[in-house]
Amino acid sequence: MNEQPLQQPQSPPPNYLVWAILTTIFCCQITGIVSIVYAAQVNSKWAAGDFNGAMNSSKNAKTWAWIGFGIGLLVFIVYAILLAFGVMAGLGLGFLGLD
Amino acid sequence: MRLILRIGLLVIFSILAILFFVLDPAKHNFFPKCYFHSFTGLNCPGCGSQRAIHDLLHLNIGGTIRNNFLFLPAMMLIIYHFGHPVLNRKFNLRLPDIFYMKLTPWIIFAVVIIFWILRNLPWYPFNLLSPEG
Numbered sequence: 271m272n273e274q275p276l277q278q279p280q281s282p283p284p285n286y287l288v289w290a291i292l293t294t295i296f297c298c299q300i301t302g303i304v305s306i307v308y309a310a311q312v313n314s315k316w317a318a319g320d321f322n323g324a325m326n327s328s329k330n331a332k333t334w335a336w337i338g339f340g341i342g343l344l345v346f347i348v349y350a351i352l353l354a355f356g357v358m359a360g361l362g363l364g365f366l367g368l369d
Numbered sequence: 370m371r372l373i374l375r376i377g378l379l380v381i382f383s384i385l386a387i388l389f390f391v392l393d394p395a396k397h398n399f400f401p402k403c404y405f406h407s408f409t410g411l412n413c414p415g416c417g418s419q420r421a422i423h424d425l426l427h428l429n430i431g432g433t434i435r436n437n438f439l440f441l442p443a444m445m446l447i448i449y450h451f452g453h454p455v456l457n458r459k460f461n462l463r464l465p466d467i468f469y470m471k472l473t474p475w476i477i478f479a480v481v482i483i484f485w486i487l488r489n490l491p492w493y494p495f496n497l498l499s500p501e502g
Contacts, residue, residue, distance in 0.1 A: 287468045287477070288450060291443050294481060295415045299405060302415075303481065310474030317471040349401045 283328035285312035286335045293338030297345060301338035305331055390426040394419040414439065414485045417500030436500045439484055 287309040294302030308331035315323035394400040405413040417436035424432030425440075433441055446467070453464040467473050488498035 282469055285468065285474065287474055288447055290474075291447060291477065295418050295437075295440065295443055297415070299413045299415060299485070303478070306474050306478045306481065309468075310478060313469060313471045313474060316469075345401060345404065353399055 282316040283312060283325050284332070285309035285328060286331040289335035289338065290331070293335065293342060297342035298338045301334055301341060305334040305338060308334060386426065389419070389422045393423050395423075412485075412488045412499050414481045414488075416488075420500060435497070438488075438498055439480070 285308075286305060290302055290305030290309050292302075293305060308327050311327035312324050312331060315321075315327055392400075400419055403413055403416050405411065406416050415437070418440050420436040421433045421440040424430075424436060425444075430441070450466060450468050453466060456462055457464055484498070487495045490496065
């Protein structure tokens, strides 16, 4: 048991709270909220001395930050494509005098 | 590689900033809509943040707050998170990283959920929290 303190990392694992906040504000409330909860778990478990638990929550927080980012990017790309086609279709109709 | 990534991000953010400065998301309908709002007609905690960016870039603080009450505090938190090590080094301070305090994420969680509920209530003064209100 005396060896435990020597193995403790010095600083807490990343909680990705910045990403959690950004995804909550800019795209994906649901994944953002999940990320916030995992960030909270990282801090709580770290404070309680549960280092493995904190590492685990950190991994989950990272995963959910990426899911949020991925969904945001996907929505953005799909939207950009639709927009491009819409503009093209609009131009086409305009040229044909059907607008 | 890191440098290219940083320059790339800087270019993207600059283009977005110019876009959000020149065009008003409230007047042009090609800005992406919030899908939560599109499906439910309700406001999410992030609704209004594109209009808030536009207002903030025009230094219209009142408009920023009206469109999304949490936008400014969220930005200030993030700026503090990245800025406090610089301040600590420069002025020999010991400012803590609030993002790693035990209660911070729980407080943010509670604030976001409460904000989500309140900004959908149709009565005064809660209707002021809605971007349209």
